Amino acid sequence: MLIGKVTGNIWATRKLDGLNGFKLMIVSLVNSDGADSKSAMVAVDTVGAGIGDMVLVARGGAARKAAMIHEGPVDAAIVGIVDNMEISG
Amino acid sequence: MLIGKVTGNIWATRKLDGLNGFKLMIVSLVNSDGADSKSAMVAVDTVGAGIGDMVLVARGGAARKAAMIHEGPVDAAIVGIVDNMEISG
Amino acid sequence: MLIGKVTGNIWATRKLDGLNGFKLMIVSLVNSDGADSKSAMVAVDTVGAGIGDMVLVARGGAARKAAMIHEGPVDAAIVGIVDNMEISG
Amino acid sequence: MLIGKVTGNIWATRKLDGLNGFKLMIVSLVNSDGADSKSAMVAVDTVGAGIGDMVLVARGGAARKAAMIHEGPVDAAIVGIVDNMEISG
Amino acid sequence: MLIGKVTGNIWATRKLDGLNGFKLMIVSLVNSDGADSKSAMVAVDTVGAGIGDMVLVARGGAARKAAMIHEGPVDAAIVGIVDNMEISG
DSSP, X not given: OEEEEEEEEXXXXXXXXXGTTOOEEEEEEEOTTSSEEEEEEEEEESSOOOTTOEEEEEETHXXXXXXXXXXXXXXXXXXXXOSEEEEOO | OEEXXXXXXXXXXXXXXXXXXXXXXXXXXXXXXXXXXXXXXXXXXXXXXXXXXXEEEEETHHHHHHHTOTXXXXXXXXXXEOSEEEEOX | OEEEEEEEEEEOSSBOXXXXXOOEEEEEEEOTXXXXXXXXXXXXXXXXXXXXXXXXXXXXXXXXXHHTOTTSSOOEEEEEEOSEEEEOO | OEEEEEEEEEEOSSBOGGGTTOOEEEEEEEOTTSSEEXXXXXXXXXXXXXXXXXXXXXXXXXXXXXXXXXXXXXXXXXXXXXXXXXXOO | OEEEEEEEEEEOXXXXXXXXXXXXXXXXXXXXXXXXXXXXXXXXXXXOOOTTOEEEEXXXXXXXXXXXXXXXXXXXXXXXXXXXXXXXX
Protein backbone atom coordinates (compact mmCIF):
# COMPACT_ATOMS: atom_id res chain seq x y z
CA MET A 1 0.00 0.00 0.00
CA LEU A 2 1.10 3.59 -0.42
CA ILE A 3 1.48 6.09 2.41
CA GLY A 4 0.26 9.64 1.98
CA LYS A 5 -1.35 12.64 3.59
CA VAL A 6 -4.93 13.66 2.83
CA THR A 7 -4.57 17.18 1.47
CA GLY A 8 -7.95 17.86 -0.03
CA ASN A 9 -11.30 16.87 -1.42
CA ILE A 10 -12.61 16.62 -4.97
CA TRP A 11 -16.13 17.38 -6.13
CA ALA A 12 -17.22 16.01 -9.49
CA THR A 13 -20.85 16.32 -10.47
CA ARG A 14 -20.30 14.65 -13.84
CA LYS A 15 -18.90 11.27 -12.89
CA LEU A 16 -19.76 7.62 -13.35
CA ASP A 17 -22.52 6.27 -11.11
CA GLY A 18 -20.06 3.81 -9.56
CA LEU A 19 -18.35 6.75 -7.84
CA ASN A 20 -21.57 8.10 -6.34
CA GLY A 21 -21.74 8.08 -2.56
CA PHE A 22 -17.98 8.04 -2.06
CA LYS A 23 -15.89 10.84 -0.59
CA LEU A 24 -13.12 11.49 -3.17
CA MET A 25 -9.99 12.57 -1.34
CA ILE A 26 -6.69 13.93 -2.65
CA VAL A 27 -3.75 12.03 -1.13
CA SER A 28 -0.24 13.45 -1.49
CA LEU A 29 2.13 10.51 -1.33
CA VAL A 30 5.24 10.64 0.86
CA ASN A 31 8.79 9.39 0.33
CA SER A 32 10.74 6.98 2.51
CA ASP A 33 11.88 9.97 4.60
CA GLY A 34 8.28 11.18 5.05
CA ALA A 35 8.67 14.17 2.74
CA ASP A 36 6.06 15.02 0.06
CA SER A 37 6.92 12.97 -3.05
CA LYS A 38 5.07 15.46 -5.31
CA SER A 39 2.89 12.56 -6.51
CA ALA A 40 -0.81 12.71 -5.78
CA MET A 41 -3.81 10.54 -6.39
CA VAL A 42 -7.52 10.57 -5.66
CA ALA A 43 -8.83 7.75 -3.51
CA VAL A 44 -12.29 6.82 -2.33
CA ASP A 45 -12.49 6.93 1.45
CA THR A 46 -13.60 3.74 3.21
CA VAL A 47 -12.53 4.48 6.82
CA GLY A 48 -13.68 8.06 7.57
CA ALA A 49 -10.42 9.88 6.87
CA GLY A 50 -10.12 13.65 7.13
CA ILE A 51 -7.86 16.38 5.80
CA GLY A 52 -4.41 16.16 7.40
CA ASP A 53 -4.67 12.45 8.19
CA MET A 54 -1.73 10.20 7.19
CA VAL A 55 -3.36 7.27 5.42
CA LEU A 56 -2.77 3.93 3.66
CA VAL A 57 -3.95 3.71 0.05
CA ALA A 58 -4.59 0.38 -1.67
CA ARG A 59 -4.66 0.30 -5.47
CA GLY A 60 -6.06 -1.77 -8.31
CA GLY A 61 -8.26 -4.77 -7.46
CA ALA A 62 -7.52 -4.23 -3.77
CA ALA A 63 -9.22 -0.83 -3.97
CA ARG A 64 -12.42 -2.29 -5.42
CA LYS A 65 -12.44 -4.99 -2.73
CA ALA A 66 -11.94 -2.27 -0.07
CA ALA A 67 -14.82 -0.20 -1.50
CA MET A 68 -16.92 -3.37 -2.01
CA ILE A 69 -17.75 -2.45 -5.61
CA HIS A 70 -16.22 -5.21 -7.69
CA GLU A 71 -17.64 -3.69 -10.89
CA GLY A 72 -16.92 -0.03 -10.03
CA PRO A 73 -14.53 2.42 -11.76
CA VAL A 74 -12.32 2.65 -8.64
CA ASP A 75 -8.56 1.95 -8.60
CA ALA A 76 -7.51 3.62 -5.32
CA ALA A 77 -9.04 3.50 -1.84
CA ILE A 78 -8.03 4.77 1.60
CA VAL A 79 -7.97 1.60 3.75
CA GLY A 80 -6.42 2.82 7.00
CA ILE A 81 -5.60 5.92 9.02
CA VAL A 82 -2.10 5.87 10.44
CA ASP A 83 -1.95 6.44 14.21
CA ASN A 84 1.78 6.05 14.47
CA MET A 85 4.78 5.41 12.23
CA GLU A 86 7.92 4.01 13.87
CA ILE A 87 10.78 4.67 11.42
CA SER A 88 14.34 3.51 12.14
CA GLY A 89 17.23 1.72 10.45
CA MET B 1 -7.46 7.47 -9.49
CA LEU B 2 -5.13 9.96 -11.10
CA ILE B 3 -5.86 13.66 -11.55
CA GLY B 4 -4.99 15.40 -14.78
CA LYS B 5 -5.95 18.00 -17.34
CA VAL B 6 -7.31 17.08 -20.76
CA THR B 7 -4.83 18.66 -23.15
CA GLY B 8 -5.70 17.08 -26.45
CA ASN B 9 -7.24 14.43 -28.64
CA ILE B 10 -5.77 11.48 -30.51
CA TRP B 11 -6.91 10.13 -33.84
CA ALA B 12 -5.87 6.62 -34.79
CA THR B 13 -7.39 5.07 -37.89
CA ARG B 14 -5.41 1.84 -37.48
CA LYS B 15 -6.43 0.62 -34.04
CA LEU B 16 -8.06 -2.42 -32.49
CA ASP B 17 -11.83 -2.68 -32.90
CA GLY B 18 -12.24 -2.54 -29.11
CA LEU B 19 -11.21 1.13 -29.23
CA ASN B 20 -13.76 2.05 -31.90
CA GLY B 21 -16.41 4.51 -30.83
CA PHE B 22 -14.39 5.98 -27.97
CA LYS B 23 -13.00 9.50 -27.82
CA LEU B 24 -9.26 9.07 -27.07
CA MET B 25 -8.11 11.99 -24.96
CA ILE B 26 -4.62 13.05 -23.87
CA VAL B 27 -4.51 13.70 -20.13
CA SER B 28 -1.51 15.50 -18.63
CA LEU B 29 -1.23 14.35 -15.03
CA VAL B 30 -0.70 16.87 -12.23
CA ASN B 31 1.42 16.76 -9.08
CA SER B 32 0.27 17.20 -5.51
CA ASP B 33 0.70 20.98 -5.96
CA GLY B 34 -1.41 20.98 -9.13
CA ALA B 35 1.53 21.58 -11.45
CA ASP B 36 2.01 19.55 -14.67
CA SER B 37 3.88 16.35 -13.73
CA LYS B 38 5.20 15.94 -17.33
CA SER B 39 3.53 12.50 -17.41
CA ALA B 40 0.75 11.95 -19.89
CA MET B 41 -1.56 9.15 -20.86
CA VAL B 42 -4.39 8.50 -23.27
CA ALA B 43 -7.75 7.63 -21.75
CA VAL B 44 -11.08 6.73 -23.25
CA ASP B 45 -13.71 9.28 -22.29
CA THR B 46 -16.83 7.94 -20.53
CA VAL B 47 -18.31 11.19 -19.13
CA GLY B 48 -18.17 13.76 -21.97
CA ALA B 49 -14.94 15.52 -21.02
CA GLY B 50 -13.51 18.35 -23.10
CA ILE B 51 -10.14 19.99 -23.65
CA GLY B 52 -9.14 21.99 -20.55
CA ASP B 53 -11.23 19.92 -18.14
CA MET B 54 -9.55 18.64 -14.96
CA VAL B 55 -10.50 14.97 -14.80
CA LEU B 56 -10.20 11.73 -12.81
CA VAL B 57 -8.59 8.80 -14.63
CA ALA B 58 -9.09 5.19 -13.51
CA ARG B 59 -6.61 2.58 -14.70
CA GLY B 60 -6.35 -1.16 -15.26
CA GLY B 61 -9.44 -3.30 -14.66
CA ALA B 62 -11.28 -0.23 -13.32
CA ALA B 63 -10.93 1.41 -16.75
CA ARG B 64 -12.53 -1.54 -18.55
CA LYS B 65 -15.36 -1.57 -16.02
CA ALA B 66 -15.83 2.19 -16.56
CA ALA B 67 -15.91 1.75 -20.35
CA MET B 68 -18.07 -1.37 -20.01
CA ILE B 69 -15.83 -3.43 -22.31
CA HIS B 70 -14.51 -6.21 -20.12
CA GLU B 71 -12.67 -7.75 -23.08
CA GLY B 72 -11.40 -4.48 -24.61
CA PRO B 73 -7.80 -3.25 -24.98
CA VAL B 74 -8.41 -0.33 -22.60
CA ASP B 75 -6.33 0.39 -19.49
CA ALA B 76 -7.25 4.05 -18.76
CA ALA B 77 -10.63 5.82 -18.70
CA ILE B 78 -11.82 9.29 -17.72
CA VAL B 79 -14.43 8.60 -15.01
CA GLY B 80 -15.18 12.08 -13.67
CA ILE B 81 -14.87 15.78 -14.42
CA VAL B 82 -13.63 17.79 -11.46
CA ASP B 83 -15.86 20.74 -10.56
CA ASN B 84 -13.82 21.81 -7.58
CA MET B 85 -10.65 20.81 -5.73
CA GLU B 86 -10.32 21.92 -2.10
CA ILE B 87 -6.58 21.62 -1.25
CA SER B 88 -5.25 22.41 2.22
CA GLY B 89 -2.98 20.97 4.90
CA MET C 1 -2.94 3.88 -22.46
CA LEU C 2 0.58 5.20 -22.89
CA ILE C 3 1.82 7.18 -25.89
CA GLY C 4 5.20 6.45 -27.37
CA LYS C 5 7.32 6.20 -30.49
CA VAL C 6 8.41 2.87 -31.92
CA THR C 7 12.21 3.10 -31.91
CA GLY C 8 13.28 -0.44 -32.55
CA ASN C 9 12.77 -4.17 -32.66
CA ILE C 10 13.84 -6.97 -30.33
CA TRP C 11 14.87 -10.48 -31.32
CA ALA C 12 14.82 -13.16 -28.65
CA THR C 13 15.34 -16.75 -29.71
CA ARG C 14 15.11 -18.04 -26.11
CA LYS C 15 11.69 -16.86 -25.01
CA LEU C 16 8.46 -18.38 -23.76
CA ASP C 17 6.24 -19.99 -26.39
CA GLY C 18 3.49 -17.50 -25.60
CA LEU C 19 5.60 -14.79 -27.23
CA ASN C 20 6.15 -16.74 -30.44
CA GLY C 21 4.69 -15.19 -33.56
CA PHE C 22 4.60 -11.67 -32.17
CA LYS C 23 6.70 -8.75 -33.36
CA LEU C 24 8.38 -7.38 -30.20
CA MET C 25 8.80 -3.64 -30.58
CA ILE C 26 10.68 -1.11 -28.44
CA VAL C 27 8.48 1.87 -27.61
CA SER C 28 10.04 5.02 -26.15
CA LEU C 29 7.35 6.73 -24.12
CA VAL C 30 6.75 10.48 -24.45
CA ASN C 31 5.94 13.17 -21.91
CA SER C 32 2.95 15.50 -21.90
CA ASP C 33 4.95 17.90 -24.12
CA GLY C 34 5.76 15.11 -26.61
CA ALA C 35 9.43 14.87 -25.62
CA ASP C 36 11.13 11.49 -24.99
CA SER C 37 10.46 10.54 -21.36
CA LYS C 38 13.57 8.27 -21.28
CA SER C 39 11.29 5.36 -20.32
CA ALA C 40 11.00 2.48 -22.70
CA MET C 41 9.12 -0.77 -22.88
CA VAL C 42 8.70 -3.70 -25.20
CA ALA C 43 5.22 -4.31 -26.56
CA VAL C 44 3.78 -6.96 -28.82
CA ASP C 45 2.44 -5.41 -32.01
CA THR C 46 -1.22 -6.10 -32.83
CA VAL C 47 -1.87 -3.43 -35.50
CA GLY C 48 1.09 -3.55 -37.91
CA ALA C 49 3.17 -0.72 -36.42
CA GLY C 50 6.57 0.24 -37.86
CA ILE C 51 9.69 2.03 -36.67
CA GLY C 52 8.99 5.77 -36.27
CA ASP C 53 5.25 5.33 -35.71
CA MET C 54 3.67 7.11 -32.71
CA VAL C 55 1.57 4.45 -31.02
CA LEU C 56 -0.81 3.68 -28.14
CA VAL C 57 0.33 0.98 -25.71
CA ALA C 58 -2.11 -0.85 -23.43
CA ARG C 59 -0.74 -2.65 -20.38
CA GLY C 60 -1.61 -5.46 -18.01
CA GLY C 61 -4.78 -7.46 -18.67
CA ALA C 62 -5.68 -5.06 -21.50
CA ALA C 63 -2.53 -6.15 -23.35
CA ARG C 64 -3.44 -9.83 -23.17
CA LYS C 65 -6.97 -9.03 -24.37
CA ALA C 66 -5.46 -7.01 -27.25
CA ALA C 67 -3.11 -9.87 -28.20
CA MET C 68 -5.89 -12.42 -27.65
CA ILE C 69 -3.69 -14.64 -25.49
CA HIS C 70 -5.39 -14.66 -22.12
CA GLU C 71 -2.82 -17.10 -20.73
CA GLY C 72 0.26 -15.53 -22.39
CA PRO C 73 3.26 -13.83 -20.71
CA VAL C 74 2.35 -10.46 -22.27
CA ASP C 75 1.84 -7.25 -20.29
CA ALA C 76 2.15 -4.57 -23.02
CA ALA C 77 0.65 -4.38 -26.51
CA ILE C 78 0.56 -1.76 -29.26
CA VAL C 79 -3.19 -1.20 -29.84
CA GLY C 80 -3.26 1.81 -32.16
CA ILE C 81 -1.12 3.89 -34.51
CA VAL C 82 -1.59 7.62 -33.98
CA ASP C 83 -2.50 9.53 -37.14
CA ASN C 84 -2.80 12.87 -35.44
CA MET C 85 -2.43 14.42 -31.99
CA GLU C 86 -4.23 17.68 -31.32
CA ILE C 87 -2.56 19.19 -28.23
CA SER C 88 -3.76 22.49 -26.71
CA GLY C 89 -4.75 23.95 -23.35
CA MET D 1 9.13 -8.24 -7.12
CA LEU D 2 10.66 -5.14 -5.59
CA ILE D 3 13.68 -5.09 -3.29
CA GLY D 4 13.70 -2.89 -0.23
CA LYS D 5 14.74 -2.48 3.36
CA VAL D 6 12.27 -2.67 6.22
CA THR D 7 12.62 0.71 7.92
CA GLY D 8 9.64 0.83 10.21
CA ASN D 9 6.22 -0.22 11.37
CA ILE D 10 2.80 1.37 10.99
CA TRP D 11 -0.03 1.29 13.52
CA ALA D 12 -3.52 2.06 12.30
CA THR D 13 -6.41 1.50 14.66
CA ARG D 14 -8.98 2.73 12.12
CA LYS D 15 -8.46 0.37 9.22
CA LEU D 16 -10.47 -2.13 7.21
CA ASP D 17 -11.02 -5.51 8.85
CA GLY D 18 -9.14 -7.22 6.03
CA LEU D 19 -5.93 -5.67 7.37
CA ASN D 20 -6.47 -6.93 10.92
CA GLY D 21 -3.92 -9.40 12.20
CA PHE D 22 -1.18 -8.31 9.78
CA LYS D 23 2.04 -6.55 10.70
CA LEU D 24 2.15 -3.44 8.46
CA MET D 25 5.77 -2.68 7.64
CA ILE D 26 7.35 0.31 5.89
CA VAL D 27 9.69 -0.81 3.13
CA SER D 28 12.09 1.70 1.58
CA LEU D 29 12.80 0.50 -1.94
CA VAL D 30 16.36 0.38 -3.29
CA ASN D 31 17.84 1.21 -6.68
CA SER D 32 19.88 -1.07 -8.93
CA ASP D 33 23.01 0.07 -7.04
CA GLY D 34 21.43 -0.75 -3.68
CA ALA D 35 20.96 2.87 -2.65
CA ASP D 36 17.65 4.15 -1.16
CA SER D 37 15.37 5.06 -4.06
CA LYS D 38 13.36 7.48 -1.86
CA SER D 39 10.23 5.47 -2.68
CA ALA D 40 8.47 3.71 0.15
CA MET D 41 5.47 1.49 0.54
CA VAL D 42 3.64 -0.36 3.28
CA ALA D 43 3.47 -4.13 2.95
CA VAL D 44 1.83 -6.81 5.03
CA ASP D 45 4.43 -9.20 6.42
CA THR D 46 3.97 -12.90 5.57
CA VAL D 47 7.43 -14.27 6.47
CA GLY D 48 8.37 -12.78 9.87
CA ALA D 49 10.49 -9.86 8.66
CA GLY D 50 12.05 -7.36 11.06
CA ILE D 51 13.37 -3.82 10.94
CA GLY D 52 16.63 -3.68 8.96
CA ASP D 53 15.87 -6.79 6.90
CA MET D 54 16.31 -6.55 3.11
CA VAL D 55 13.11 -8.04 1.70
CA LEU D 56 11.21 -8.95 -1.47
CA VAL D 57 7.82 -7.25 -1.94
CA ALA D 58 5.16 -8.66 -4.28
CA ARG D 59 2.40 -6.33 -5.46
CA GLY D 60 -1.15 -6.47 -6.76
CA GLY D 61 -2.87 -9.85 -7.03
CA ALA D 62 0.39 -11.56 -6.02
CA ALA D 63 0.23 -9.79 -2.66
CA ARG D 64 -3.28 -11.06 -1.92
CA LYS D 65 -2.22 -14.58 -2.89
CA ALA D 66 0.82 -14.26 -0.58
CA ALA D 67 -1.36 -13.04 2.30
CA MET D 68 -4.03 -15.65 1.44
CA ILE D 69 -6.82 -13.06 1.51
CA HIS D 70 -8.18 -13.03 -2.02
CA GLU D 71 -10.87 -10.51 -1.02
CA GLY D 72 -8.68 -8.32 1.20
CA PRO D 73 -7.64 -4.66 0.68
CA VAL D 74 -3.96 -5.65 0.30
CA ASP D 75 -1.78 -4.72 -2.69
CA ALA D 76 1.74 -5.27 -1.27
CA ALA D 77 3.20 -8.14 0.76
CA ILE D 78 6.67 -9.07 2.00
CA VAL D 79 7.25 -12.54 0.50
CA GLY D 80 10.92 -13.20 1.28
CA ILE D 81 13.83 -12.08 3.43
CA VAL D 82 17.06 -11.68 1.45
CA ASP D 83 19.99 -13.62 2.90
CA ASN D 84 22.43 -12.65 0.21
CA MET D 85 22.53 -10.52 -2.94
CA GLU D 86 25.24 -11.31 -5.49
CA ILE D 87 25.51 -8.23 -7.74
CA SER D 88 27.93 -8.13 -10.68
CA GLY D 89 28.04 -7.22 -14.38
CA MET E 1 7.31 -5.85 -20.98
CA LEU E 2 10.32 -4.13 -19.48
CA ILE E 3 13.89 -4.42 -20.79
CA GLY E 4 16.75 -4.85 -18.37
CA LYS E 5 20.08 -6.47 -17.68
CA VAL E 6 20.50 -9.34 -15.24
CA THR E 7 22.98 -7.99 -12.70
CA GLY E 8 22.74 -10.49 -9.90
CA ASN E 9 21.08 -13.23 -7.94
CA ILE E 10 19.13 -13.22 -4.69
CA TRP E 11 19.12 -15.95 -2.05
CA ALA E 12 16.28 -15.98 0.44
CA THR E 13 15.96 -18.94 2.78
CA ARG E 14 12.90 -17.47 4.53
CA LYS E 15 10.43 -17.03 1.70
CA LEU E 16 6.98 -18.21 0.76
CA ASP E 17 6.75 -21.75 -0.61
CA GLY E 18 5.40 -20.39 -3.90
CA LEU E 19 8.86 -18.99 -4.63
CA ASN E 20 10.65 -22.30 -3.99
CA GLY E 21 12.42 -23.79 -6.99
CA PHE E 22 12.75 -20.50 -8.85
CA LYS E 23 15.99 -18.67 -9.56
CA LEU E 24 15.44 -15.10 -8.25
CA MET E 25 17.38 -12.71 -10.43
CA ILE E 26 18.07 -8.97 -10.05
CA VAL E 27 17.25 -7.10 -13.23
CA SER E 28 18.44 -3.51 -13.66
CA LEU E 29 16.01 -1.83 -16.02
CA VAL E 30 17.29 0.29 -18.93
CA ASN E 31 16.08 3.57 -20.42
CA SER E 32 15.07 4.21 -24.01
CA ASP E 33 18.73 4.97 -24.79
CA GLY E 34 19.87 1.67 -23.24
CA ALA E 35 21.42 3.31 -20.17
CA ASP E 36 20.79 1.98 -16.62
CA SER E 37 17.56 3.56 -15.38
CA LYS E 38 18.61 3.06 -11.72
CA SER E 39 15.42 1.03 -11.20
CA ALA E 40 15.75 -2.62 -10.32
CA MET E 41 13.44 -5.51 -9.64
CA VAL E 42 13.66 -9.18 -8.80
CA ALA E 43 12.14 -11.58 -11.30
CA VAL E 44 11.75 -15.33 -11.35
CA ASP E 45 13.64 -16.83 -14.27
CA THR E 46 11.61 -18.98 -16.70
CA VAL E 47 14.01 -19.17 -19.68
CA GLY E 48 17.48 -19.95 -18.24
CA ALA E 49 18.86 -16.41 -18.10
CA GLY E 50 22.33 -15.67 -16.73
CA ILE E 51 24.18 -12.69 -15.30
CA GLY E 52 24.89 -10.12 -18.02
CA ASP E 53 21.98 -11.20 -20.22
CA MET E 54 19.64 -8.46 -21.54
CA VAL E 55 16.15 -9.78 -20.81
CA LEU E 56 12.41 -9.10 -21.12
CA VAL E 57 10.47 -8.94 -17.85
CA ALA E 58 6.69 -9.42 -17.71
CA ARG E 59 4.82 -8.16 -14.66
CA GLY E 60 1.62 -8.77 -12.76
CA GLY E 61 -0.71 -11.52 -13.95
CA ALA E 62 1.53 -12.07 -16.99
CA ALA E 63 4.37 -13.06 -14.64
CA ARG E 64 2.27 -15.71 -12.90
CA LYS E 65 1.16 -17.08 -16.27
CA ALA E 66 4.82 -17.18 -17.38
CA ALA E 67 5.86 -19.02 -14.21
CA MET E 68 2.76 -21.24 -14.40
CA ILE E 69 1.85 -20.60 -10.77
CA HIS E 70 -1.49 -18.88 -10.91
CA GLU E 71 -1.71 -18.81 -7.12
CA GLY E 72 1.92 -17.91 -6.44
CA PRO E 73 3.34 -14.71 -4.86
CA VAL E 74 5.09 -13.75 -8.12
CA ASP E 75 4.66 -10.41 -9.90
CA ALA E 76 7.70 -10.33 -12.21
CA ALA E 77 9.19 -13.01 -14.48
CA ILE E 78 11.97 -13.11 -17.07
CA VAL E 79 10.21 -14.28 -20.25
CA GLY E 80 12.86 -13.84 -22.92
CA ILE E 81 16.58 -13.34 -23.47
CA VAL E 82 17.35 -10.61 -25.98
CA ASP E 83 19.63 -11.73 -28.81
CA ASN E 84 19.58 -8.44 -30.63
CA MET E 85 18.07 -4.96 -30.26
CA GLU E 86 17.73 -2.86 -33.41
CA ILE E 87 17.27 0.75 -32.24
CA SER E 88 16.75 3.60 -34.70
CA GLY E 89 14.53 6.64 -35.26
